[in-house]
Amino acid sequence: MPSVTDTRPMGRIYALVILCHAAVITALWWTGHVFSR
Amino acid sequence: MRWLDWLVVAGYLIWVVADGLRRTKGASGIDGYLLANRSLPWWAVGLSVMATQLSAITLVGTTGQAYADGMRFIQFYFGLPLAMVVLSVTLVPFFYRSGVYTAYEYLERRFDVKTRTLASLLFLCGRSMSTGAIISAPAVILSIIFHWNLTLTILAIGVPTIVYTMLGGVQAVTWTDVKQMGIVVGGLVCAVIALILGLPHDVSVGQALHVAGAAGRMNTIDFHVDARQTYTFWSGIIGGLFLHLSYFGCDQSQVQRYLTAKSLDQARHSLLMSAFVKIPLQVLVLLVGVFMFLFYVFNQPPLLFNGEPRQRVVASARAGDYGQLESAFAGAYQRRRDAATAMTKGDGGARDRFLDANAEMQSIRGQAAAIVKDVTGEAGYGDRTGDTPKPDVNYVFPTFVTTRLPPGLVGLIIAAIFAAAMSATAGELSATATATVIDVYKRLLNTTATDAHYLAVSRIAVAFWGIVACIVAHVAVQLGSLIEVVNRIGSIFYGSLLGVFVLALLFKRANGHGAFVGLLTGISVVAGFAFYPATRGVSYLWHNPLGVAVVLVVGMAVSLATGPRTSTA
Numbered sequence: 120m121p122s123v124t125d126t127r128p129m130g131r132i133y134a135l136v137i138l139c140h141a142a143v144i145t146a147l148w149w150t151g152h153v154f155s156r
Numbered sequence: 157m158r159w160l161d162w163l164v165v166a167g168y169l170i171w172v173v174a175d176g177l178r179r180t181k182g183a184s185g186i187d188g189y190l191l192a193n194r195s196l197p198w199w200a201v202g203l204s205v206m207a208t209q210l211s212a213i214t215l216v217g218t219t220g221q222a223y224a225d226g227m228r229f230i231q232f233y234f235g236l237p238l239a240m241v242v243l244s245v246t247l248v249p250f251f252y253r254s255g256v257y258t259a260y261e262y263l264e265r266r267f268d269v270k271t272r273t274l275a276s277l278l279f280l281c282g283r284s285m286s287t288g289a290i291i292s293a294p295a296v297i298l299s300i301i302f303h304w305n306l307t308l309t310i311l312a313i314g315v316p317t318i319v320y321t322m323l324g325g326v327q328a329v330t331w332t333d334v335k336q337m338g339i340v341v342g343g344l345v346c347a348v349i350a351l352i353l354g355l356p357h358d359v360s361v362g363q364a365l366h367v368a369g370a371a372g373r374m375n376t377i378d379f380h381v382d383a384r385q386t387y388t389f390w391s392g393i394i395g396g397l398f399l400h401l402s403y404f405g406c407d408q409s410q411v412q413r414y415l416t417a418k419s420l421d422q423a424r425h426s427l428l429m430s431a432f433v434k435i436p437l438q439v440l441v442l443l444v445g446v447f448m449f450l451f452y453v454f455n456q457p458p459l460l461f462n463g464e465p466r467q468r469v470v471a472s473a474r475a476g477d478y479g480q481l482e483s484a485f486a487g488a489y490q491r492r493r494d495a496a497t498a499m500t501k502g503d504g505g506a507r508d509r510f511l512d513a514n515a516e517m518q519s520i521r522g523q524a525a526a527i528v529k530d531v532t533g534e535a536g537y538g539d540r541t542g543d544t545p546k547p548d549v550n551y552v553f554p555t556f557v558t559t560r561l562p563p564g565l566v567g568l569i570i571a572a573i574f575a576a577a578m579s580a581t582a583g584e585l586s587a588t589a590t591a592t593v594i595d596v597y598k599r600l601l602n603t604t605a606t607d608a609h610y611l612a613v614s615r616i617a618v619a620f621w622g623i624v625a626c627i628v629a630h631v632a633v634q635l636g637s638l639i640e641v642v643n644r645i646g647s648i649f650y651g652s653l654l655g656v657f658v659l660a661l662l663f664k665r666a667n668g669h670g671a672f673v674g675l676l677t678g679i680s681v682v683a684g685f686a687f688y689p690a691t692r693g694v695s696y697l698w699h700n701p702l703g704v705a706v707v708l709v710v711g712m713a714v715s716l717a718t719g720p721r722t723s724t725a
Contacts, residue, residue, distance in 0.1 A: 127421060129244065129245075129421075129424060132428060133241045133244070133245070136237050136240065136241055136428060136431045136432065137237070137238070137241065139237075139432060140234075140237040140238070140431070140435075143435055143436070144234065144377070147227070147230060147376040147377060147439070148376060148377045150374065150376065151227065151369070151374045151375050151376035151377060153369075154365045154366055154368065154369035154374040155369040155370070155372070155374050155375055156369070
């Protein structure tokens, strides 16, 4: 049977996903900007 | 291929089938066969999620795309991490807690059997076609590059996949996916290392990337608002969000992956793994393409990477024209290489000379493509991806691998292409078999059979859809550009399917009639939008938000007009 009771708060992980995603996009933009000059 | 490469590829095929067959003992009942008894750890499910998405088309096509057009394709994935968070909060708990086998089962509980059946049949139609494309694309490329028999190449990909999926079920699919992802990532890392080592000794990686940047290969993010541009920041973050919500939330090939996790938290973590890893992995794939461009800045590339049309042109009356273009191309290449070398030495005026020579090479390639189009009649040579004729893009990576890499490494990369094709195919076969048995056979045709009977039918369904995929792969080759049409049709269903799930979750007054009519209307409107001359140029990434909007508006209007919800739950 599926175990559905062992859920923990995920808010911090979701926030971490969004922060990391923003950081990755910024890093990609910065890398493109630096090497395209 | 040398004997060592054959050994690596044969070793991979034997190993992957043997490993898949070892899992048959976990597939003794329908729950074990289709859901692995919900026992798998999040990291294995997460790798399987990524392996199912990463097909050989991605591996070969995306590296070629980066060679021709740079890193901008990465924007396609900008909506993915956001979609994973939204799904972890919304659909994943619903699916997991309701104990369903398929995503579409949930639609019957919320709406009615006709909505479930329609959604499941749409999935089966779309996926059976696209599985054929997943097999045919690498088979065509490998058969042309190595002069292999096309039918045998299709069977070399299809048969081992059918065997281990049929016998081992989703457990075999997941654990082979884990190993196949290892082979794919290992192959990509080796390719990047080989490409960096292939740069001139006096050129650093940083200097080389500045040369790539001058040619536009490092342009990663485009903030322009233009619905006809496929890859912009906005189409990626908005259109990509809807596309990935549809794919990971409504497509059984992905839903089945995370339903096998041992708990709800583990199911969520498996999706969030993609949120963290998918973009860096895709950057690695694109970097292979960028470094291939740099490799061919310092080593002469062929005028066209696919040698087959060249042979036909050389045998035609246009051979003289083509020969002149090859000579002119070699001259332009020398000028580009000299300018690139000067750029790395800090020569301020070299950048303009580099760009002029690069534009000249692009122009010559365009003329060569026009000759190929005249001689062969292949209309695709009239289109371009970046500075490369569109059909040639898929041949850049295989040509580089087979002509420039050492023995053994060639075998590893070919094994990685096989692994990507097989992992994506296995996931699709397992999912189409599950939808066939659970949504059609068990629900509509034979509701009271034993577990052993459904298990046997599931195995037959895997074999059936595997044979269909191989036949479609063979037919798709003869039909050429129809593969694109099939993919385009797939993008027409996705947004509308997502719309039905949004309707189910967020609108309590929505009923089965509204969902059914909304789904049909959404597909019709998006199909009209995709093929109507005035709007067909709009990027397919925008089809998904449109489908969702139409289903919500029409679904709610019909629901309000027809009265209370018709839930069977």
